[in-house]
Amino acid sequence: MNKVFLATAILTSTICGVFAQKQVSILQVPGVNEYCNINTNGASVLPSGRFITPAGKTLRITHDPFGLSISPDGKKAVTLHNGVITIIDLATMDAVRVPSYDKTIKSPLSNGSFLGVAFSPDSKTLYLSGGDNGAVIIYDAERFKKIDSLSLNGKVGNKDYDDSFTSDLLLNAENNELLVLDRGNFRLVRIDLTTKKITASIDAGRQPFGLALSPDKKTAFVANVGMYAYPLIKGATPQNADSIMISRHPYGDNTKESREGTEIEGRKIPGVGDPLSPEAMSVFTIDLATNKVVDKFKTGHQIGQMLEDAEVTGGASPNSIAVGSSYAYVTNATNDNITVIDYKNHKLLGDIPIRVNSRIDKFRGLLPFGISLSKDEKTLYVALLGFNAVAVIDIATRTTKGLIPTGWGTSRVKLSADEKEMYITSCRGYGAGPNGGSGFVAPPQGTYIGDIQLGTFQKVAMPDGARLAAYTQQVINNTFVSKSVATDTKNPLPVLPGASPTPIKYIVYITKENRTYDEVFGQLKNARGDSTLARFGINCEYTLPDALRVKFPGLKVSPNHIKAAQQFAFSDNYYCDSDASIHGHHWMMGVIPNEWVEANSNVSKTAKLFSNAPGRRFPGSTGSMDPEDYAETGGLWEALERKHVDFYNFGEANETAHVRETWEDTNTGAAHLVMVPMQRALFTRTSHNYAGFNTNIPDQFRVEQFKSEFTKMWITGKKKMPSLITMQVPNDHGADLRPKDGYPYRQSYMADNDLAVGRILDFLSHTKYWKNMLVIITEDDPQGGVDHVDAHRSILMLAGPYVKKGYVSHTHANFGSILKTIYNVLGVPYVNQYDVTASLLQDFFTDKPDYTPYTFDKSDTRVFDTKKAMARYSKNTNWRKIKKSVEMDDEDREREDHYKQKGKKTSGTIVN
Template sequence: MASLLAATGLFVPAKAQQQTMLVVPGSEQYSKIDTAGTSVLPSGRWIRPAGKTIRITHDPFGLVVSPDGKKAVTLHNGVFTIIDLATLGNFRVPDYDGKIKSPLSKGSFLGVAFGPDSKTIYLSGGDNGAVIVYDTERLQRLDSISLNGTVNGKKYDDSFTSDLVYNAAGKELLVLDRGNFRMVRIDLATKKIKASIPTGRQPFGISMSPDNKLAFVANVGMYSYPLIEGATPANYDSLMINWHPYGNDTKESIEGTVIDGKKIPGVGSPHSPEAMSVYAIDLATNKVVHRLKTGMQLGQMVEDAEVVGGASPNSIAVGKKYAYVTNATNDNIAVIDYRLHKIVTHIPIKVDQRIDRYRGSVPFGITLSKDEKTLYVALLGMNAVAVIDAEKHTTKGLIPAGWGPARVRLSKDEKELYVISARGYGAGPNGGQGFVRPVQGTYVGDIQLATFQKIKVPNAQELANHTKVVKENTFREVAAPLTNNPLPPLPGLYGSPIKHVVYITKENRTYDEVLGQLKTGKGDPTLARYGKDVTVYGKQDTLRNADVMPNHSKMATEFAYSDNFYCDSDASIHGHHWMVGVIPNEWVETNSSVSKSAKIFSEAPGRRFPGSTGSIDPEDYAEIGGLWEALERHKVSFYNFGQANETAHVREDWDDTLTGAAHGVMVPMQKALWSRTSHNFAGYNTNIPDQFRMDQFENEFTRLWLNGKDSMPSFISVMLPNDHGAGPRPDDGYPYVHSYMADNDLATGRILHFLSRTPYWKNMLVIITEDDPQGGVDHIDAHRSVLMMAGPYVKRGYVSNHHANFGSILKVIYNILGIRYVNQYDITASLLQDFFTDKPDFKPYNLVLPDKRVFDPARAMKRYNKEIDWRKIMQGPEMDNEEEQRTDHYQQENK
């Protein structure tokens, strides 16, 4: 079928007829949990775990099997689960009744080990910097051993306990302290620290050689982040700068720079031996005998793409000759000959030749068989365990697990595998008619229980069957539809009339609470607390028949929306990765579920940077990046309003309006994004009205692309975050929590009103979504959220029932702009062609003003001494006056 489609400018070549594409198996299904059959995840992938499965508390990242092989302990944040391996009977510490108390005071992190008696366990205390000793039979805390103190004349404070291992030969514990970047040796007879050995940055995983002579440490940190030069507690606020100081891996980030007359220290080279590396420590001498950089290194080329993210080495299994290290970013396993102190090879983890060129398996936990012939690797991103031939360096097959497998262990007799998966079968509904509140609560992160699996170690035929199931759970291949649809089914298959994509991201809402009243969608109107004619409760008053988010309802019904869209994320730390095409790695996942506190002026360097938030930090980067790097790589013009301005512990005051945040700890931004980010648009900061952001956006858009010399970029991202909500501030125009939603609704209406009156509208697509669903409730699934599209080539009055997630959104962007997919979630995502039409309707959108009882824009802007000119806003943006431009041209020429 070769035809020139005059109405759209599409050209579909005849050769394109033979193309196929990949989509998720649940592309026509709603998310659901069916523990006896097939569960459909928010990603559209299926879950059908092998073996016997029980559900336990969410997000276990530590797993140990007792020396006698009878029980296992899984470690969560502030919780652990004791499991009888014969019967899978289990109980939680603390229990929900409050009868069994938790020995963990401030959470926990990764580390759990059994003593030789198979009843005493040692638990990472995480943020409190201690190791907790506990009797699993008497259910009694025995001791707490602090990592703080003086060792060899050096004082250590603010420790943060990470992974740990029991050393039978020395009757000691080897404990990682991610606060102070070190390994600590604790004599269990005296309960004293007998040695402290410096490691690389953010030590994460630890293991020992079979002869107990060497300890191996995997360091996931990229940098030790400095403060602005001269910062003290007294002057810190005055020294902070208004944006990220530099792009990553630039001259400025390595050597330092000057901003507003302030000296900004650099973070050094990403190739430093302390950065994302594996250390081997001789336990006889307490000396580091080698520092190795595993995986792909920054600047290397993977096919036609430059590596921008570190390998993220995280977990280690050690045999008599080789140590095996999982590199999460590279989807491979480093093989280290530790006697020769060198990396001998990397084993690529293979899933299927159709997706193996892309990353996204995210290898995490690893274990080695006693004969050292087989490795078992938990694939956090693939919902499977990889079985690796350690001698031939090949992938033998895959075993289906739950959502987000983190750790895998072998039974004592090696006849069984034990696997923990952080999110199990998913969340399911957390509200609505007939919903019964479970004991763990209704918050999205709590309601989705983890799983513990007991699986028979498979023979060759069983492994082949398991592998088939994993592939079926992940994707299916279908013919690429060849129509005159403005969304090509594959990148570059044909041209699209859409030339500009605007990506509007908001914060924390579910579908039902915003759009649940729409009769055309699958909603529960009883949950639509931000809908029409709802009751709004304040501290001292009640409003009835309020209309909280009228623009959202109007945009959804005038254009197109999905009632089957899900955020892959639970919270912002995940969401701001997923929405820009970066799969959260093991560092992001574990940090998102651990209690942690920043200590800016601590001598412990890890305390200045306890974990990621709204930005993607150097520890989080994907191998070849995400959306921003893909746009840059394909020379597609783009500009960012508000994304990636928030690192951990920034200041977010009402007057931090240039980017929404003020920075005192110097963390780089992605190099591709740094020079393309507005320095006059407030990102996440609910102290700043979304109306203020809209003034910033309209002014900068007008200056750059309406009255300026340049044309609008092909891609623009805009953050409008105030539907996140915050505490009532009546004096500032926010008398209710609902006021933030109304502010956001008006801003969202304003931006569509504005954009649809620019000359670019005729070739524009606007995508509106949320970063995560954690603030809300939904009767289908706690991850179900808001996705709307608008533009001339978007169907009018349409509701899509096809599955959608962030991968689907990115597939829309990549396919329209002709960009190669970045990861396995992009290439296998649902195709959302049903949103589009080849018969454009250029009619603009007309915004709806808010219910002033809920939100008064004028009052919100009063503290900025700014008035909103509604007449000008309703009229739309001012275009260039040709006569004025001609006059100005000649005036400038005469000068």
């Protein structure tokens, strides 16, 4: 017994265990010391630091292939993207893109497309989701010609449907009919292909997303990913909409107010109801003989359920379905599991957990999406959107037999008729690679991050046991490595949450918008930059067109970014996991974008707020997290709340899909008409006097809001500063030129943002909290810029007394690394697999503090004049007062904009 005890005592602890030992094993990404790189003949390094080594034969195709169909003759595959299809010869792996880049082949999809694609029995005709136009497009795949368009709008029985939005579809060849989901009107539509008429309209749940048919063709299955049917403010009309809006989200999610309604700013606010409603995140089964809904199954883990010590806060997000003779299998993205439905006996048979490795199985992050069932109904093949793999599941034992390596963001998997091959699509393939710099040649699809980043189609021979075992190990090796480290480190960043004491007690987490590394830091020495792309640097007039160089000698766009980076520390190997703001604000707050966020953010869509189609009031996804997006047990906010760690938010998460953003909306930067809940943990900890994303409002205005509230609450007030502050200063995003408002050039927005960053650092470093503070500054995404290493490479700066001075980190970093830093310092357990496996950024820190405060530099008034920008608010900047600041206390130590600038010497050069 003593020997057993002794042996146990010297073993390394588990990730979130008790740290009595001197050594623990931590996980990090395999690319911890690598820069992003695409190598189609070897291992590619992703922005996350994970590797990509797709199995089989791989073809690079247009980004975000969310629809996939294999022709009945087994000769072709077609992938569906937004407004694009790719027709692939499976024997040769040659492909035709529709539309072609040379425009000789036109697209039949005028309003985008969403999820649905099917072949006719003769393998010659395609049925395509028309997405926003509410139609099914019939297309000749051999002659590349549109044949017809079948609208979902019109009268069915006694009800007239309008504003339809075509989602997934399938062909029931035996009846010569199409089954089509309409996410606008929350229904399943049946279309007779002989008469081309709608024969039935059957109410489904909210945001119907996935569609399947039983082998006997008698039962249809609809997976609903929507949580609520979002209402308007009571009494809202097109005429009074502007005057009736409220300045913020009306309630926290799953509260009495959100269920029953409330009153905000004198407005009557309807509730959204119960998140456990049968229509919310469910699977409907429909009897096609009677056109009646037979069952409404709530799959996966349910909101309010306790998993170990955490409450389930997000719905299961059931999204895709595979159906056998007796059982249906549903992928629950949020739960990393598959629900088994005995649909003939109308009952749930439990869940199959997808397990990939004991080191990380307790954390979420696989995001099961597409699913296929073998003919013998013994094996499931599941596309893991978050894990870059296909999981092979043995149904009888409910175990994961193995993993098959894929591209980045696996979306769909299909089997050949003889099951000797599988076909796999991935959203982002090998990643983006560079989109500018010396020697870069723009590809035909363009240079915007969302375009340059191609998806992949794989053809993989069905692996035997030995091959599957090798594939499985490859996937794990691509995802993380283990390292033994000491817990009794003097480094201020503990190796695991709470593993060692740290002098850092306060963290300020600042997010900016849309910039890449090179365009701001490309000039910095001892770092991997391209100065020719540094259009937002200092003395950067050389990046201007020849005619403007004389006008702007010594141009300084971002003096404070450069100064702070050189005074403190920055990374030249940091990447946003995101392509755009929608993804970015999820990632950076600890929520991995699920299949709904990914697919919905990559489809053309039109909001119709006063439509009778409930799905049209909420067609968008934004930088805020909507209830459809929530992770199983939440993200950063919920993790902090569970551990009773105080936090407060300035500007994050106050932006729904259709908010108004005018210069007068200064309380929060937004005005809301559609009522969408905010995360419950965040709702009571968010400032209602700070402007979030709204480029009509100067970042200087935000600084004044922040300083005023900070001073009132935590300097002159009785409360102590919370352990974490999150804040947004977004104007480096850029917007249209507004000379009268002080923004005569594109660089004006960056200069505004730069001054704000400098002023915030100046203010914080002169407070009594500075001696125990860490400031983290980053971007939510890199979509506005160019970079010679990778289009995802972006800005990461750390500042504070315990940050090394004048330091450049070359450690591969991403949002997971930032979150790991926050969790480790504040002693909060990790939430998802990206936190657990992220790089540990100890190289940024020193145990020898330097308390020297930061002093901001004023902006170059030729580019940005604060007096002009603040004039409309009847405010002027008193630099004398600002420079005095607070006395140090000794107490307690986004594509269109990208292409507008195409063809200039550098994208975004100063133009009149």
